[in-house]
Amino acid sequence: MQKFPWQQSHNLSQKAVCQNIVETIGKVFSVDLTILLVVDPLTNQKQYFKASKSLGPFKGEEYAFFQEIALIADNVIVVDDFVNDFDSPDNFSLSGLAPYKNRIKSILAIPLTCQYGLKAYLNLFTFQELRVWQNEDVGLAMMMATQGGLAISQTYAYEEIKVWAQNEITISRITAVIRSSLEPQAIYNAIVTELGTTLKVEGCALSLWTKNDRYMRCVALYNPHKNKTVPKETKDWQRSTISLVPIAENPLLQKLLKNPIPVCLCDLKKDPDSARFDLPWRSQSRSLLIVPLIFDGEIMGSITLREGDKSRYWRDSEIELAKAVASHAAIAVTQARLYETTRRQATQLKASEDRVKDLNNYLTESILKRFLPEAIANKAATGSLALDLSPEPHLITVLFCDLVGFTRLSSKLEVKVLSELLNDYLEAMTQAVFENSGTIDKFVGDGVMALFGAPEELSPHKQAQKAIATARDMYRYLIPLNQKWRSKSAWKSRGIPDLQLRCGIHQGRAVVGMFGGKHRKDYTAIGNVVNIAARLQQNAQPDCILMSETIYSNLSREEALGIEPKCIKLKGIEASFCSYALCIKKLTSRRVHHESF
Numbered sequence: 009m010q011k012f013p014w015q016q017s018h019n020l021s022q023k024a025v026c027q028n029i030v031e032t033i034g035k036v037f038s039v040d041l042t043i044l045l046v047v048d049p050l051t052n053q054k055q056y057f058k059a060s061k062s063l064g065p066f067k068g069e070e071y072a073f074f075q076e077i078a079l080i081a082d083n084v085i086v087v088d089d090f091v092n093d094f095d096s097p098d099n100f101s102l103s104g105l106a107p108y109k110n111r112i113k114s115i116l117a118i119p120l121t122c123q124y125g126l127k128a129y130l131n132l133f134t135f136q137e138l139r140v141w142q143n144e145d146v147g148l149a150m151m152m153a154t155q156g157g158l159a160i161s162q163t164y165a166y167e168e169i170k171v172w173a174q175n176e177i178t179i180s181r182i183t184a185v186i187r188s189s190l191e192p193q194a195i196y197n198a199i200v201t202e203l204g205t206t207l208k209v210e211g212c213a214l215s216l217w218t219k220n221d222r223y224m225r226c227v228a229l230y231n232p233h234k235n236k237t238v239p240k241e242t243k244d245w246q247r248s249t250i251s252l253v254p255i256a257e258n259p260l261l262q263k264l265l266k267n268p269i270p271v272c273l274c275d276l277k278k279d280p281d282s283a284r285f286d287l288p289w290r291s292q293s294r295s296l297l298i299v300p301l302i303f304d305g306e307i308m309g310s311i312t313l314r315e316g317d318k319s320r321y322w323r324d325s326e327i328e329l330a331k332a333v334a335s336h337a338a339i340a341v342t343q344a345r346l347y348e349t350t351r352r353q354a355t356q357l358k359a360s361e362d363r364v365k366d367l368n369n370y371l372t373e374s375i376l377k378r379f380l381p382e383a384i385a386n387k388a389a390t391g392s393l394a395l396d397l398s399p400e401p402h403l404i405t406v407l408f409c410d411l412v413g414f415t416r417l418s419s420k421l422e423v424k425v426l427s428e429l430l431n432d433y434l435e436a437m438t439q440a441v442f443e444n445s446g447t448i449d450k451f452v453g454d455g456v457m458a459l460f461g462a463p464e465e466l467s468p469h470k471q472a473q474k475a476i477a478t479a480r481d482m483y484r485y486l487i488p489l490n491q492k493w494r495s496k497s498a499w500k501s502r503g504i505p506d507l508q509l510r511c512g513i514h515q516g517r518a519v520v521g522m523f524g525g526k527h528r529k530d531y532t533a534i535g536n537v538v539n540i541a542a543r544l545q546q547n548a549q550p551d552c553i554l555m556s557e558t559i560y561s562n563l564s565r566e567e568a569l570g571i572e573p574k575c576i577k578l579k580g581i582e583a584s585f586c587s588y589a590l591c592i593k594k595l596t597s598r599r600v601h602h603e604s605f
Contacts, residue, residue, distance in 0.1 A: 049125030114139035120157035192344035196228035399521030408545035512544030
């Protein structure tokens with residue numbers, strides 16, 4: 009099959025391919041004007057591409073003519089003599105060209121067959137003389153249109169892939185900054201700069217607020233016109249720091265609190281009531297995308313993307329990127345607050361050299377074991393291992409667990425008692441992970457994230473076995489801890505019930521390795537498998553293990569005893585998610601052969 013010029017050039021943009029198509033077809037048929045109209049499936053916006061040999065009577069008014077004359081038809085239209093054929097009852101599709109009746113001679117219009125919801129239409133016009141379209145002409149034009157439609161679809165898909173790839177790069181950069189810096193402001197500035205630059209918006213702001221606050225407080229503001237984040241000491245920053253409208257009276261923020269999903273406002277001219285609640289800028293905006301920061305099920309802030317003087321349709325890929333960045337930002341804010349708390353406590357302890365030494369030893373020990381697997385930490389401590397494990401794709405199993413109601417418990421106990429409880433709990437959970445060849449990825453408050461299959465390679469079956477064995481051991485280790493805590497006077501006086509665990513487990517591919525810069529690196533996993541495992545843990549009932557179908561399918565019939573199917577709805581996943589629940593109370597009612605795991 010003959011290859012056309014647009015098929016012989018690789019890595020062309022969609023615009024370049026479309027222009028190549030009209031120029032090539034225009035030359036092949038030697039017509040006065042060739043128009044290609046492409047309609048975006050998401051925004052319904054139209055793009056016009058033209059190639060002209062001679063516009064004749066239209067010279068001087070090319071643009072208006074060019075936009076109005078393109079025919080949109082689902083079938084091939086062949087017109088040899090436009091003036092005489094115009095009044096034919098069969099040519100009702102030509103009625104829109106009435107103003108040009110005496111200027112157009114001949115027309116050939118062909119719809120292109122495209123994929124991914126794209127629509128495209130090819131129009132060939134003559135102005136100087138009539139063109140009798142032979143069957144061979146129509147057949148060749150249809151063939152070229154078919155090949156052109158395929159090329160346009162391929163470039164559209166390629167550009168969509170490039171968008172997703174750029175999104176992954178943005179997330180990796182933000183992750184690297186979060187892991188390499190302990191300065192909250194540097195992290196906040198990097199988040200708004202990376203996200204604002206990638207999405208090419210006129211402003212990006214990170215704000216911190218909760219449902220109990222009166223006003224929203226902006227902590228980082230990106231302005232692309234200044235090529236950097238807005239400095240705190242400037243008037244622009246001071247004017248934009250605190251929202252004018254209280255949170256309780258702002259319908260946009262109240263909408264987030266009621267249903268914590270992104271709020272997309274494509275054209276505020278069509279929604280004037282919402283326009284007056286523009287945030288956090290004082291100036292008028294035309295389009296807004298507001299994404300909540302959520303941690304432990306509660307909104308702790310938001311990221312706002314803004315267009316000032318033009319409407320903007322927020323694509324799915326842009327919304328997903330903003331959501332992913334908001335998820336990382338929530339973790340960064342939590343870590344920054346924890347860091348600030350730790351730094352204040354360290355300052356208070358400097359009164360005694362012995363206590364300062366104890367604190368430094370504690371921080372060094374906890375940080376090393378917090379961010380590295382035990383085997384790697386031991387080798388790193390002795391200098392026998394350079395911490396330079398490059399990120400690589402791995403099939404891994406991810407386990408998340410946390411204590412039910414820990415946030416409420418925190419408000420009932422003194423800091424010292426709470427810290428002793430948390431240390432006992434994390435030590436027991438860590439022991440359960442290490443005894444089953446797992447890797448501690450991170451602690452977030454009372455939450456534990458563990459990996460199986462990296463850095464130590466394990467088969468999918470072994471990963472599933474060890475992850476479930478770990479979860480069972482976690483529940484088993486919690487029993488003596490509850491007995492110990494019940495004996496505490498603070499526990500008895502407040503009538504606190506036994507603590508319960510919930511676990512989520514999923515298996516899939518992720519990029520695993522050391523992430524960060526030269527000053528700090530962190531061994532972790534990045535990928536959708538992590539998000540799904542976290543969602544499963546959030547949906548698990550107390551004293552239950554909630555696992556994905558991938559985990560369940562890797563178990564033998566004997567290993568799967570007591571596991572029951574449970575269809576749930578996970579945030580960010582449209583369809584119902586098939587999961588399987590293992591109730592620990594049922595496990596304790598009969599003996600389970602732990603050795604099989």
